[in-house]
Amino acid sequence: MKEFTSYLWTEAMELISFFVTVSLLQNVILTTGFGSSLMLSIVRKPKNIWLFSGILCIFSVLTVTIAYPLDQWLGTGLDKLWRPFMMLAITVVLYVIANLLLPKIAPNAYAKVGRMLPMAAFNNLVTGIALVCNAHITDSNLFTNIGLAIGSCLSFGLITWLVAEGIERMDNPDMPETFRGMPSILVYVGILALAIMGFVSDFSYL
Amino acid sequence: MNKKNNAQRHLWNSAQLFVENAITNNIVLIQAMGLCPIIAAGTSLKNGVALAICSAVVMIPLSLFTAFSGKLPKWLRPALYILLASLLLVGTAYVMQNYVSTQLFADLHLFIPLMAVNMVYTRSIGYAAVVNPVATILDALGSALGFGLVICFISALREIAGTGTLWGVTVDILPITMKATDEPFVAFIMLGFMAATLQWTRHRISALFQRKEDDR
Numbered sequence: 001m002k003e004f005t006s007y008l009w010t011e012a013m014e015l016i017s018f019f020v021t022v023s024l025l026q027n028v029i030l031t032t033g034f035g036s037s038l039m040l041s042i043v044r045k046p047k048n049i050w051l052f053s054g055i056l057c058i059f060s061v062l063t064v065t066i067a068y069p070l071d072q073w074l075g076t077g078l079d080k081l082w083r084p085f086m087m088l089a090i091t092v093v094l095y096v097i098a099n100l101l102l103p104k105i106a107p108n109a110y111a112k113v114g115r116m117l118p119m120a121a122f123n124n125l126v127t128g129i130a131l132v133c134n135a136h137i138t139d140s141n142l143f144t145n146i147g148l149a150i151g152s153c154l155s156f157g158l159i160t161w162l163v164a165e166g167i168e169r170m171d172n173p174d175m176p177e178t179f180r181g182m183p184s185i186l187v188y189v190g191i192l193a194l195a196i197m198g199f200v201s202d203f204s205y206l
Numbered sequence: 207m208n209k210k211n212n213a214q215r216h217l218w219n220s221a222q223l224f225v226e227n228a229i230t231n232n233i234v235l236i237q238a239m240g241l242c243p244i245i246a247a248g249t250s251l252k253n254g255v256a257l258a259i260c261s262a263v264v265m266i267p268l269s270l271f272t273a274f275s276g277k278l279p280k281w282l283r284p285a286l287y288i289l290l291a292s293l294l295l296v297g298t299a300y301v302m303q304n305y306v307s308t309q310l311f312a313d314l315h316l317f318i319p320l321m322a323v324n325m326v327y328t329r330s331i332g333y334a335a336v337v338n339p340v341a342t343i344l345d346a347l348g349s350a351l352g353f354g355l356v357i358c359f360i361s362a363l364r365e366i367a368g369t370g371t372l373w374g375v376t377v378d379i380l381p382i383t384m385k386a387t388d389e390p391f392v393a394f395i396m397l398g399f400m401a402a403t404l405q406w407t408r409h410r411i412s413a414l415f416q417r418k419e420d421d422r
Contacts (some may be wrong), residue, residue, distance in 0.1 A: 033245030
């Protein structure tokens with residue numbers, strides 16, 4: 001019992017360390033570009049940022065939670081060309097289940113979030129994190145993968161909020177006409193990515 | 207006569223859409239779609255061309271599929287779209303690994319599957335479901351061309367600046383090389399300046415046409 005508790009404690013600490021590193025120090029959008037188009041779509045509706053990030057987190061965590069043991073069980077039985085298809089198929093199944101169950105068990109919630117489900121399920125962030133976890137399968141475990149997924153989605157929410165705040169400030173007459181809108185947003189995100197480069201550690205997504 | 211006029215008008219509108227997606231309302235620089243492969247993998251011209259071809263190989267058949275999938279429930283279409291896209295990309299990855307270049311596949315093995323969830327396609331789902339197949343194909347072609355132009359240009363610049371080569375061939379354009387061009391921030395900033403250039407060009411052309419209208 002003592003050993004089991006000690007094991008759980010160690011794994012929980014690993015999950016938390018990955019979560020903190022990924023969410024605060026190595027922002028997934030700024031270090032890899034995963035979810036950058038998604039971020040620029042969501043940033044236009046600041047009220048939905050955290051709700052969307054929460055839904056994104058659910059899909060991401062469930063995908064890696066199902067993919068990890070499945071990957072271990074399949075071992076070398078599945079050609080590596082088909083593993084990404086397996087990841088996407090898992091997300092598709094989760095999306096279909098969400099669309100079948102939510103209208104029945106929580107119709108009000110479905111009315112609110114139904115339109116966000118396709119974007120939250122099918123994007124480079126959810127699939128990218130699942131593929132990264134698969135790529136690092138020999139030096140990771142389920143807890144670190146879950147920490148990575150949660151941290152990535154939190155970092156997505158943080159950077160989207162930061163960009164939304166920046167857009168409000170960039171919307172002023174001093175901005176040259178040529179740079180108004182998307183050009184200034186892209187340059188702003190680039191400068192944020194440059195700033196975050198200083199925190200990049202030995203851990204690499206890619 | 208009316209039918210012929212209508213058909214000509216539809217074709218003209220579709221052609222306009224092609225040009226819009228490819229250049230004037232570029233899918234990457236104006237609509238901000240498909241950024242991830244450009245930022246993460248667009249570090250050499252070979253990568254750029256490979257991903258542009260992957261994009262076209264997936265977009266065109268899937269747009270046709272979506273144009274004819276009107277009877278399916280709306281919520282189910284994205285799921286089927288993604289599954290078909292990923293199947294097409296498995297085939298593309300197989301061809302790349304076995305018949306094109308093992309090294310290229312090793313560089314892009316993570317990004318080829320990610321093309322299945324590229325927002326360039328997911329944007330097309332909503333569009334393709336409400337228009338005719340000809341417009342759908344031209345929309346897809348325009349988007350693929352627009353994405354291809356941007357990724358190839360950015361990749362070429364990053365390769366020249368990063369390694370002093372273009373398509374693996376040494377080119378002596380810059381006196382120094384900067385390894386940092388592989389980093390995402392360079393791609394974001396380059397995209398920002400490209401978007402600004404496109405915006406400036408659009409404003410100048412609009413102003414020119416406006417002046418001609420006023421002169422009349």
